[in-house]
Amino acid sequence: MTNDRLMHTSEIAELLGVSRQSVARWVRERRLKAIAISVGPRPIYRIRESDYRAFLNRYVHGED
Numbered sequence: 001m002t003n004d005r006l007m008h009t010s011e012i013a014e015l016l017g018v019s020r021q022s023v024a025r026w027v028r029e030r031r032l033k034a035i036a037i038s039v040g041p042r043p044i045y046r047i048r049e050s051d052y053r054a055f056l057n058r059y060v061h062g063e064d
Helices: 009-016 020-028 049-060
Strands: 006-008 035-038 044-048
Touching: 006 009, 006 049, 009 020, 009 044, 020 044, 044 049
Parallel strands: none
Antiparallel strands: 006 044, 035 044
């Protein structure tokens, strides 16, 4: 298990200049790995910093 910091979807949205809804959509599409800390009609997600960086490398920087 890593010692990654857990990031809020709003923090990622701000860093990337997109809406929180875009980040939530990426999570639902499984493009961005996340941990659901609350479930239901409006789940709450947290994203490990390492998963955020992997997302950047794959989808923003185009690295595989």
